[in-house]
Amino acid sequence: MRGRGFPPGRRGARPRSRSPLHVGARRVRVRRRLSKRCGFRVRVGLDATWAAAEGTGTASYTRGLIRALAGHANHEFVLYFRPGDEERNPLFQLDRANVTKRCVGGWGQIGRTWLSLSRETRRDRLDIFHSPSYFLPVCKAPRVATFHDVNMFLQWNKWWRPGMRAGWASLAIQTVAASRLANRIVADSHHAATQIRRVLHLRDSEVDVVYPGVNDLYFEESRDATAVDRYALHEYFLSVGVLSPQKNLEGLVRAFAALDRPKTHLVIVGRRDGPYFDQTVGPLIDELHVTSRVRVLGVVPDLILRRLYRSALALVFPSFAEGFGLPPLEAMACGTPVVAACAGSLPEVVADAGLLIDPNDIRDLAEAMSAVADDKSLAGTLSERGRMRARLFRWSTSARRMFDVYESFA
Known part of the structure; x- marks a missing residue:
């Protein structure tokens, strides 16, 4: 690719030249002033297919970011969908004068x-193409890709399992390819950015950090029916996320089983990630004799998820690795206390607004869950801190920051 060399550290590799697209901080400030006076306008292509992956953080990210970007009427957007997305992708209903929709098929993801x-994308004469999740086409326009993490490399043993290996291989290959095709990589957190630079041998200037936002729905004060009304639940801990090994569901179930709270339930919300849950977590629930107290709801609509957040004793999120972690912020926006792992980007996201635990220590996790359930003062403090923390992460801010990234080289 023009302006790129080989990754550093390889014997005999030529040094990377400074990209002609790079602009310094002073020049960015000058261009911002000019854009306000002259009307900076950019035509951005975005792969909107990821918004159809119901029950994933990638879908939440894609929906939130594209809706916030499209709210800027002085820019144009071309959204690329798959055939069939007319029915299953909520972004296909985005009806704005500055948004054009294209359906693009093809054999497989690659x-x-x-x-x-x-x-x-070459036909559409874009100023920028942005992929909200790793995969980049080969086009003439400058390219931006959001990398949520590099756990496919750092946590490869949790991906290398029956039914997931082909998907892992495709993701790994296209992640490396996209890191070489992209003019800029966007990471969800500073922790993720550090890992991306190290694993993919990228320079600091090649990776920007743009925090995702929280859906405004979770901040709204409304008279939701409680989860008690809908699911006949009286008190429960809540787990939200894809049901995959890196979410540490086995540790969560063991910690829950260790609690002396026979009337408390554990509610698990999320889509299955291959056969892992049914083959590993389900049998563990039976083995620990907590089957009657664990409810697995699968994927639920956002309005119902808000009800579940607001009625829960706490959201418990003991992941081994996260590039960001939207569920803790959603719970905090709802005023729900959060117990999260002190791992990955979670300390950066949660800060002092939740209880951070060692995800490998079952006793530590169980004690934190008990503390939040039994100590109303602690729960109240975490609720208030959580609301304040969540307000720092809004999609409107994310969109403005993303336009800064675009403008720096468009």
């Missing part, structure tokens, strides 16, 4: 991205 999408 075939669609590198062949069909590459051809379509």
Whole structure:
């Protein structure tokens, strides 16, 4: 790629030249002033297919970011969908004068991205193409890719399992390819940015940090029916996220089983990630004799999820690794106390607004859950801190920061 060399650290590799697209901080400030006077306008292509992946953080990210970006009427957006997204992708209903929609098919993820999408983006004469999740086409326009983490490399043993290996290989290959195609990588957190630079051998200037936001729905004060009314739950801990090994569901179930709270339930919300949950977590629930107190709800609509957050004793999020972690912020926006792992980006996101625990220490996790459930003063303090913390993460801010990234080289 023009302006790029080989990753540092390879014997005999030529040094990377300074990209002609790079601009210094002073020049960015000058261009911001000019854009306000002259009307900076950019035509951005975005791969909106990720918004259809119901029950994933990637879908929440794609929906929140594109809706916030499209609210800036002085810019144009071309959204690329798959055939069939008319029914299953909520972004297809985005009706704005500055938004154009394209349906692009293709054989498999790689075939669609590198062949069909590459051809379509060249025809649309974009100023920038932005992928909200790793995969980048080959196009003439400057390219931006959001990398949520590099756990496919750092946590490879949790991906290398029956039913997931082909997906892991595709993601790993396209992540490396996108890191070389992109003019800029966007990370969700400073922790994720550090790992991305180290694993993929990128320079500091090649990775920017733009925090995701929280859906405004979770801040709204409304008279929701409680989870008690809908699911006949009286008191419960809540777990939200894809049901995958890195979420540490086994540790959560063991900690829950260790509690002396026979009337308390554990509610698990999220989509299954291959056969892992049914083959590993389900049998563990039976083995620990807590089957009658564990409710697995699968994917639920946002309005119902808000009800579940607001009625819970706490959101428990003991992941081994996270590039960001939206559920803790959603829970905090609802005023729900959070118990989260002191791992990955979670300390950066949660800060002092939640209880941070060692995800490998079952006793530590169980004690934190008990403390939040039994100490009303502590729960109240965490609720108030959580609301204040969540207000710092809004999609409107994320969109403005993303435009700064675009403007720095568009």
